[in-house]
Amino acid sequence: MNTDLIFGIVANLAKIIILTHTVLILAMYMPWVERKVSAWIQDRVGPNRVGYAGLLQPIADTFKFIFKEDVVPGHVDKVLYVLSPCLAVIPSLFILAVIPFGPSVEVMGRTVDLVIADLGVGILFVFAFSSLAVYGITFAGWASNSKYPLLGGVRSSAQMISYEICLGLSVVGIFMGAESLRLLDVVNQQIDGTWNIFTQPIGFLVFVIAAFAETNRLPFDLPEAETELVAGYHTEYSSIKFTMFFAGEYAAMFVFAALVTVLFLGGWDLPFMDSGTFAAMGNWGALLGFGVFLFKSFLFLLFYVWVRFTLPRFRFDQLMHLGWKVLLPLGLANILITGLFNLP
Amino acid sequence: MTDTRTMDVEVAEDRHAEAMMINMGPQHPSTHGVLRLVLELDGEEIVKCMPDVGFLHRAKEKVGETFSLHKFIPYTDRLDYLAPLSNNVAFALAAEKLMDIECPPRAQAIRIICHELSRISAHLLGLGAYAMDLGAMTIFLWTFRERETIYSLIERICGARFTTSFTRIGGVENDLPDDFWPKLAAFVKEMPGRVDEYEAMLSRNKIWVKRTQGVGVITKEQALQFGLTGPNLRGSGVEYDVRKAHPYLGYENYEFDVPIGTEGDCYDRYLCRIMEMRESVKILDQVLQTIPDGPVINREGDDELKSVLPEKEKVLTNMEALIHQFMVGTTDVNMPEGEVYFSAENPKGELGFYIRSDGGLTPTRLRIRGPSFANLQVLTELVPGHMIADVMAILGSIDFVMGECDR
Numbered sequence: 001m002n003t004d005l006i007f008g009i010v011a012n013l014a015k016i017i018i019l020t021h022t023v024l025i026l027a028m029y030m031p032w033v034e035r036k037v038s039a040w041i042q043d044r045v046g047p048n049r050v051g052y053a054g055l056l057q058p059i060a061d062t063f064k065f066i067f068k069e070d071v072v073p074g075h076v077d078k079v080l081y082v083l084s085p086c087l088a089v090i091p092s093l094f095i096l097a098v099i100p101f102g103p104s105v106e107v108m109g110r111t112v113d114l115v116i117a118d119l120g121v122g123i124l125f126v127f128a129f130s131s132l133a134v135y136g137i138t139f140a141g142w143a144s145n146s147k148y149p150l151l152g153g154v155r156s157s158a159q160m161i162s163y164e165i166c167l168g169l170s171v172v173g174i175f176m177g178a179e180s181l182r183l184l185d186v187v188n189q190q191i192d193g194t195w196n197i198f199t200q201p202i203g204f205l206v207f208v209i210a211a212f213a214e215t216n217r218l219p220f221d222l223p224e225a226e227t228e229l230v231a232g233y234h235t236e237y238s239s240i241k242f243t244m245f246f247a248g249e250y251a252a253m254f255v256f257a258a259l260v261t262v263l264f265l266g267g268w269d270l271p272f273m274d275s276g277t278f279a280a281m282g283n284w285g286a287l288l289g290f291g292v293f294l295f296k297s298f299l300f301l302l303f304y305v306w307v308r309f310t311l312p313r314f315r316f317d318q319l320m321h322l323g324w325k326v327l328l329p330l331g332l333a334n335i336l337i338t339g340l341f342n343l344p
Numbered sequence: 345m346t347d348t349r350t351m352d353v354e355v356a357e358d359r360h361a362e363a364m365m366i367n368m369g370p371q372h373p374s375t376h377g378v379l380r381l382v383l384e385l386d387g388e389e390i391v392k393c394m395p396d397v398g399f400l401h402r403a404k405e406k407v408g409e410t411f412s413l414h415k416f417i418p419y420t421d422r423l424d425y426l427a428p429l430s431n432n433v434a435f436a437l438a439a440e441k442l443m444d445i446e447c448p449p450r451a452q453a454i455r456i457i458c459h460e461l462s463r464i465s466a467h468l469l470g471l472g473a474y475a476m477d478l479g480a481m482t483i484f485l486w487t488f489r490e491r492e493t494i495y496s497l498i499e500r501i502c503g504a505r506f507t508t509s510f511t512r513i514g515g516v517e518n519d520l521p522d523d524f525w526p527k528l529a530a531f532v533k534e535m536p537g538r539v540d541e542y543e544a545m546l547s548r549n550k551i552w553v554k555r556t557q558g559v560g561v562i563t564k565e566q567a568l569q570f571g572l573t574g575p576n577l578r579g580s581g582v583e584y585d586v587r588k589a590h591p592y593l594g595y596e597n598y599e600f601d602v603p604i605g606t607e608g609d610c611y612d613r614y615l616c617r618i619m620e621m622r623e624s625v626k627i628l629d630q631v632l633q634t635i636p637d638g639p640v641i642n643r644e645g646d647d648e649l650k651s652v653l654p655e656k657e658k659v660l661t662n663m664e665a666l667i668h669q670f671m672v673g674t675t676d677v678n679m680p681e682g683e684v685y686f687s688a689e690n691p692k693g694e695l696g697f698y699i700r701s702d703g704g705l706t707p708t709r710l711r712i713r714g715p716s717f718a719n720l721q722v723l724t725e726l727v728p729g730h731m732i733a734d735v736m737a738i739l740g741s742i743d744f745v746m747g748e749c750d751r
Contacts, residue, residue: 038481038482042481042486043485044485151388219479219551221479222733228735230372230373309482310480310482310545312478312479312480312546312551312555314551314554314555315554315555315731315733316388316731316733318555
């Protein structure tokens, strides 16, 4: 058998395992971070009972959720009811496949790019799968066969579809600059040039706002607005199914944080380095790059938490108004402006 | 209730499923207590709203007919359970009006402290819950930080944090301890800065303004028709505050403003509460500077009435005083005949007590006018035409307590 093929399979498996586990562990620890940071914002202590500084809290919570009774109410549509928690998690994990998370490494004389699937249509793949995420929530709301979840499901389908458009438009400018849809190209362009946040400030703004809406986080957490819809689409869920929604939300948050990092914050770039310096450092450079990438994503996750505990929630019509009448024109204007500046 | 049932049947026959009934409460997270709203929805818009109250009914008025006035004081704690001290004061004043007893100046000042501390505390919770219902959770926990300080102060006042039962007919239970005053002074100094913090988070916050301005507009006429009182009435632009209109406890001697809204929307009611907190702090500051010395309970004529415990030292040294104490402990006070109505400006509005006595130990009728009950009536008019999310803003801005509404 071809050694290249075997090497490729092993390398890809390794990347998949490293990245998905990083993300899942992050998704597990993100609630802890959120609770700690929110406690800090709100003058509280936060979790501090399980393990040092409550560090084992996520593990305790996970076990608690697993061992809780898994109640399937009698009035639900069983197939969709069971399917939708899975649908909530899977798309986020798929998107990870095209996100480059570090400079290339040298293993056994071969160069390996730190991206699971280096697709030429990278960003289209991202949008395709983030569109699927809405099904998990909508199906959950529908299958629960109960009023509050239904309202949550309806809200989320309208919200996520509207903001997907803004999300898509906001990044068009970047690809006009990079002249490629490959995320690796986008990062490399930023490493040798300037970060897109500086060249595409409007795009960045629109993307960030749309990312909040896509992940259903405050101020756009209408599908699960606890004071309005009890718990929104996951009102009828318990045990591990509920945990799946929870994990799905945090995984999606990480994915969008990673996307912001890759698209706007220069990926693993540091201000005083360029692709040459990373290459000169060899595999250590790759490790450093991976660290920088995670750090930037983490900062963006903190931003998520900060916003959540600062702002009130939008009303549904205001959310739609913002999406269609403010962000959409802004995104279009951004394309126009970028086009004008990039005239040959 | 019958009304609700017929509505349910109607919807069952609605074959096109155009309307959806949802049952908000009594266990919904933002009905704060046990308010039940039956909402008829068209999409997210509300067509009809039917409040259903009474889940917390404890027959307080009937209970009042079986107890002497003194024994009813603990029951007033549980009316507006966010401002028990305030209820105590209002009830004591009503009882004093019936018995024609005047409370000494120091006790009056202490009662004002009780009144204003509980006003701040209740408004803090109202604000926190209001903000939390609209998604700004941080404010809620910030207000609890200040409420904690207030509860510690209340603990110094009467030993209990929640169920205070502090007032007596003719005064208050005890004088305030010496270490209370510096603590109160520190609180008065700190509080305006804290209110600034809440305002910094909300008042000019674009989302907050969008969620509250123009939402739940109560016109002046509506407010008067429905008998709204308190910040809800003043938010609609009616200048009526019992403390100014019919001063009691010597409120006329203190300088404070009554904030008035202009639009009558949720934002105005929010601002009214914020400003009232500042005014309350002002009053507390003035009380701190002018509080007179003297007794805290009126013992004049009590040799006959036997409603106030004698001083402990006298009880231990004086036979008459011992008998007096025994009498107070074992019998109830005989009331004069008559009927009175007294209302005080409580945090939620005008809390009134109507007491009718045909003489004897217990009143023949004790009626409580709970402001929350009157304030909630307006929901039927106010909610239709709004979206579900606005219900939270409206409920939050109306700031009700079911303990007082259901009594």
